[in-house]
Amino acid sequence: MIDEFFNKIKTFFDQNLVARMILDGWLTLIIVSVLVLLALKFRKALSLIIIGLIIFAFYGVAKFLNLPIAGPVYTTAMGCYILASIIILAPELRKIMEVQPKSSDQQKALVVSSTQATIEAVTEAVFNMSSLKVGALITFEQHYSLQQYAERAISLNADVSRELLEQIFIKDSPLHDGGVIIRGNKIVCAAAYYTLTQVDLDKTIGSRHRAGIGVSEITDSLTIIVSEETGDVHVANSGFMKSMNNKNELIEYLSTYLGKTTV
Known part of the structure; x- marks a missing residue:
């Protein structure tokens, strides 16, 4: 039943070009907004995890529906997210490395x-x-x-x-x-x-x-x-x-x- 539901959604967007373009634009806007928030505000591990889950979820949607704009954008965003996470968490990683039990x-x-x-x-x-x-x-x-x-x-x-x-x-x-x-x-x-x-x-x-x-x-x-x-x-x-x-x-x-x- 779940597979049938998702297939219906995919078929709808495959056949409805306008709806597909609207969804594509919104998903692209969301990922850009998330990346801006990541750069300006969120600097804690929990926030990074939440943002990562959001990016991953929308990435899955974009890939499933073969969205022409959002798909590549989310692929790039995943790489940027990983790099940003390493940079932001560098001080915490350094602390862990400093102390040996x-x-x-x-x-x-x-x-x-x-x-x-x-x-x-x-x-x-x-x-x-x-x-x-x-x-x-x-x-x-x-x-x-x-x-x-x-x-x-x-x-x-x-x-x-x-x-x-x-x-x-x-x-x-x-x-x-x-x-x-x-x-x-x-x-x-x-x-x-x-x-x-x-x-x-x-x-x-x-x-x-x-x-x-x-x-x-x-x-x-x-x-x-x-x-x-x-x-x-x-x-x-x-x-x-x-x-x-x-x-x-x-x-x-x-x-x-x-x-x-x-x-």
Whole structure:
């Protein structure tokens, strides 16, 4: 019955030249409009999938009815769609390529819990810098290695201390820009640069916050961000950013997510 229905439609358009030309023109207009929307607005994976399904569906109709204009246009559109998808999704593909999951043994070696003393030292430094509106970006490494960032940064391998963190981020310091990576109770490096998030954020959100969110999207790291403009303190984790209003709140948050020890 379905085959008979489609055959009747095909026969109708084969015999009715005017209807065929109208359909041909409309389908061509639709694909051109879709490609314009793709170029101007849609940049997310889900939108690309929806647009791809629309193009594929109309392509099937054009081929089935042997439309002289829409058929070749849709064939070209499919190629353009594939190329555009690769270009638009390139940042996401790069993020996937950047982070390589570690083996179980490597993960166990990396999961070094930060002590209560380390958490308190970081918190003191963060809110001292907050009161002075000194920008800071402090990242705690967890299961996924941040070594690819550390290798391009300034190696320190120093014990965590309030004084050292404040000196790193002081405005005249050569290490001020970029982030600090902490592994357990050691500052692995400073001046580390991360891939910025591609999420559409408010224009007031600066590159420091975008970097903190970006690294949290592709690893299980936890990043503390101090705004240089407002002094506000935020924590980025799993692609989301949460405001920290006081020292106790930050200590509790870090203790929960970092598996601190009392040693």
